[in-house]
Amino acid sequence: MSDPIPRLRRILTMIPLLRSRPGISVNELGRELGASRKEILADLNRIFLCGVPPYLPHDYILVSNEGDHVSIDFADHFARPARLTLREALALKLAIETLPPLADEQQDAADALLEAVRELLQKGQGNSGEGSPYQLEKLDGHIEVPGSGAQIEKLRALGEILNKKHEVKIAYYSASSNTLKERWIRPYALLDQGGNYYLVSYCLESEDTRSFRVDRIQKILDTDGPKYAIPNSFDPKVAGARIGLGSSDGLRVRARFSKEIAPWVREDYKDHYIQAEKDGRLIVEFRAGSIPWAVQKLLGYGELVEVLEPQSIKDELIRRLREIAA
Numbered sequence: 001m002s003d004p005i006p007r008l009r010r011i012l013t014m015i016p017l018l019r020s021r022p023g024i025s026v027n028e029l030g031r032e033l034g035a036s037r038k039e040i041l042a043d044l045n046r047i048f049l050c051g052v053p054p055y056l057p058h059d060y061i062l063v064s065n066e067g068d069h070v071s072i073d074f075a076d077h078f079a080r081p082a083r084l085t086l087r088e089a090l091a092l093k094l095a096i097e098t099l100p101p102l103a104d105e106q107q108d109a110a111d112a113l114l115e116a117v118r119e120l121l122q123k124g125q126g127n128s129g130e131g132s133p134y135q136l137e138k139l140d141g142h143i144e145v146p147g148s149g150a151q152i153e154k155l156r157a158l159g160e161i162l163n164k165k166h167e168v169k170i171a172y173y174s175a176s177s178n179t180l181k182e183r184w185i186r187p188y189a190l191l192d193q194g195g196n197y198y199l200v201s202y203c204l205e206s207e208d209t210r211s212f213r214v215d216r217i218q219k220i221l222d223t224d225g226p227k228y229a230i231p232n233s234f235d236p237k238v239a240g241a242r243i244g245l246g247s248s249d250g251l252r253v254r255a256r257f258s259k260e261i262a263p264w265v266r267e268d269y270k271d272h273y274i275q276a277e278k279d280g281r282l283i284v285e286f287r288a289g290s291i292p293w294a295v296q297k298l299l300g301y302g303e304l305v306e307v308l309e310p311q312s313i314k315d316e317l318i319r320r321l322r323e324i325a326a
Contacts, residue, residue, distance in 0.1 A: 007043065008112075008113075008116045010033050010035060010039075010043060011043050011046060011047060013033060014029065014033060014040075014043060014044075014047065015047060015061070015072065017029070017032065017033075018063075018070060018071060018072045019072065019215065020215070021218070022070075022071035022072070022173050022215060022216045022218075023069045023070070023071055023173030023180050023216065023218065024069070024070055024071075025068050025069055025070070026040055026041065026068050026070060027068070029070060044063050044070065045063075045323065047061055047063050047072070063296070064292055064293070064296045069173070069180070071173065071216070093114065093117045093118065096110055096113060096114045096117065154214060154217065154220075155190070155197060155214065157220060158187065158190055158199055158214065158220075159190065161187055161220075161223060162187050162188075162189070162190060164223075165186075165187075165227055165228055165229065165230070166223060166224060166225050166226065166227055166228070167184055167185065167186050167204070167225025167226050167227075167228060168184070168185060168187065168220060168221075168222060168223050168225060169182060169183070169184050169185075169220075169221040169222035169225065170182070170183055170185060170212070170217050170218075170219065170220055170221060171217070171218040171219045171221055172212055172216060172217055172218065173216045173218055174216070180218065182221060183203055183204070183205055184203075184204040184205065184225060185199075185201035185202065185203050185204065185210075185212070186201055186202040186204070186228045186230075187199055187200075187201045188200045188201055188202065188209070188230050188234050188236075188239070189234075189236045189239060190214075191211075191236060191239065191240050197213070197214040197215070198211045198212060198213055198214065198240075199211070199212045199214055199217070200212075200236070200239045200240075202228075209234075209239065211239070251287065251288045251290075251291065251294060251310060251312075251313070252285065252287060252309075252310070253285070253286055253287070253288050253294050253307070253309070253310070253313060254283060254284070254285050254307075254308040254309045255283070255284055255298060255305050255306065255307050255308060256277075256281055256282070256283050256284075256305070256306045256308055257281060257282045257283075257284060257301065257304060257305050257306075258281060258303075258304040258305070259279065259280030259281050259282075260304060261301065261304050262280060262281075262282050265282050265284060266282070269284045269286060272284055272285060272286045273285040273286075283308070288313075291312055291313055291316050292316070294313050295313060295316045295317050295320055298313070298317060299317070299320065299321075
């Protein structure tokens with residue numbers, strides 16, 4: 001069996017890196033992590049299979065690497081690089097060793113993880129005290145990873161911009177259209193929607209009010225634009241209620257969801273057309289800005305969703321599943 005430590009270290013580094021720099025290219029990821037393009041693409045497919053209990057649709061990490069730009073969603077539990085106390089590492093080791101007999105592929109994964117934990121414990125023997133932190137980022141060859149501090153600094157900077165009320169220029173990555181563009185905006189409000197921060201702003205290019213996810217603002221390029229005033233008609237509560245997929249633009253997607261996840265589907269798509277079938281399954285109709293975006297969203301539901309239309313999304317879904325299974 002090949003040494004699992006470099007791969008484990010790389011994946012645990014990659015997740016917080018992608019959270020802090022959505023839209024980064026595959027080649028740039030390879031340069032940052034010292035890995036080949038083939039290794040990076042293989043790691044991305046492995047990340048896609050990662051999740052947390054109880055393994056409902058949004059408990060799995062979603063990875064988008066279409067168009068050579070990579071971003072992830074539903075990875076808040078990896079907001080910071082992993083840290084283990086010796087007690088936690090020992091508990092993980094014991095849990096793996098007491099697993100019942102597994103299928104071949106599952107056993108290979110358990111063996112690889114157990115080997116990684118043993119290696120971590122060996123390297124961590126120099127720490128004193130039961131609660132001493134053993135940090136994966138301190139392993140030899142591990143690169144510095146941007147932590148949550150970058151997001152905090154960005155939120156602080158945006159708060160100052162809101163107070164000054166000057167038009168600003170940002171570099172923004174749009175996951176729905178898979179593009180990185182520079183935009184002049186007039187920020188109106190900073191909203192927290194389910195753990196994701198959005199900067200609600202008037203976009204001078206589209207001449208309309210738009211919501212920009214803060215973690216997809218790559219850079220604040222200019223803060224010295226003309227002064228502006230927030231319209232009296234602007235209501236933050238109304239703006240917050242509109243954040244999501246309510247646009248009439250893009251692809252029309254129809255999908256059938258299993259009755260087992262009907263409550264979650266009703267919550268996820270509460271602002272969209274939902275048709276209940278007699279057997280408890282739900283047919284949902286929504287709009288997508290691009291095929292890759294729709295595929296990434298639907299992949300999170302696994303075998304519990306069936307794409308009805310369009311055929312282009314069916315074909316891309318099959319291609320991605322074959323790629324992951326390869």
